[in-house]
Amino acid sequence: MAALGNPKKTIEVLQKYHFQFQKKYGQNFLIDTRILERIVDAAQITKDDFVLEIGPGIGTMTQYLCEAAKEVAAVEIDANLIPILQETLQEYDNVEIRNEDILKTDISRLAEEKNSGRPIKVVANLPYYITTPILMRILESRLPFANITVMVQKEVADRMVVGPGTKDYGALSLAVQYYSRPEIIVQVPPSCFMPQPKVGSTVVRLTRHEKPPVQVNDEALMFRVIRASFNQRRKTLANGLHNFSQFSLEKEEIESCIQSLGLPVNVRGETLTLEQFAELSNRIQNKICIK
Numbered sequence: 001m002a003a004l005g006n007p008k009k010t011i012e013v014l015q016k017y018h019f020q021f022q023k024k025y026g027q028n029f030l031i032d033t034r035i036l037e038r039i040v041d042a043a044q045i046t047k048d049d050f051v052l053e054i055g056p057g058i059g060t061m062t063q064y065l066c067e068a069a070k071e072v073a074a075v076e077i078d079a080n081l082i083p084i085l086q087e088t089l090q091e092y093d094n095v096e097i098r099n100e101d102i103l104k105t106d107i108s109r110l111a112e113e114k115n116s117g118r119p120i121k122v123v124a125n126l127p128y129y130i131t132t133p134i135l136m137r138i139l140e141s142r143l144p145f146a147n148i149t150v151m152v153q154k155e156v157a158d159r160m161v162v163g164p165g166t167k168d169y170g171a172l173s174l175a176v177q178y179y180s181r182p183e184i185i186v187q188v189p190p191s192c193f194m195p196q197p198k199v200g201s202t203v204v205r206l207t208r209h210e211k212p213p214v215q216v217n218d219e220a221l222m223f224r225v226i227r228a229s230f231n232q233r234r235k236t237l238a239n240g241l242h243n244f245s246q247f248s249l250e251k252e253e254i255e256s257c258i259q260s261l262g263l264p265v266n267v268r269g270e271t272l273t274l275e276q277f278a279e280l281s282n283r284i285q286n287k288i289c290i291k
């Protein structure tokens, strides 16, 4: 099967199988070889690597991944794409096609079975309707990954890389930056896809930190503090945390934690750095423990 990364070949395959695009699965297939090469290049894949591809579609990027990696697992939810993938990937003996929902796949187990628990690489042109849940699941799962190279909606990429004090800064920025170093690789216009999405897209690479950039005693608590802080953006941090019923702390106790960091009592959550959230959650933990 010849390379698929162009409109003519993609249409040929789709017509042969009478394939109907399913909007609910966020199906926008890549038809630009330069972008495909940029993605595979950014993922820094070698012949030693096991790669997980999320949502292979008709296998356009999968062909590149099979050429570059030792082994590939391609997880696709749409059963109608499986016979297509079996044909477009037939010449590769280093790929496993799995008809599954990635949100239900035990990715850590897959990495353990396929790569003996060594760091894997994740590559995807993600379905935009579930970008955040997929990324959060991978980041929080303790999956050993070296890097994650993904195409996402431009606005989501912006949220991953920004720092405090901007409108895009939030729980996703902090989770991504706690676990990894995000980098923008390339901006991708709608014309590179079939059908064309209504939004611009961006390829980002998340390189896993060797060790977390901040010292935090209880990661889960820090992420609860972060979520509580951004839940009610227009409220002060103290109010946001106090209204979040999971912390059984008096408002004065929360305010004293905030002030002990040298921050004004009416500070808003979106101005805090990752270091400040880590320190704040350590102090909240102490207060909860002492109680």
Ligand code: SAM
Pocket: 025, 026, 027, 028, 029, 030, 031, 054, 055, 056, 057, 058, 059, 060, 061, 075, 076, 077, 078, 081, 100, 101, 102, 103, 124, 125, 126, 127, 128, 130
């Ligand atoms: N990788 C292909 C490409 O670049 O041309 C297709 C990318 S398309 C944006 C997203 C793909 O993810 C589609 O094939 C879609 O069916 C698949 N998908 C959507 N939701 C999924 C899920 N929950 N689990 C696995 N695959 C999913």
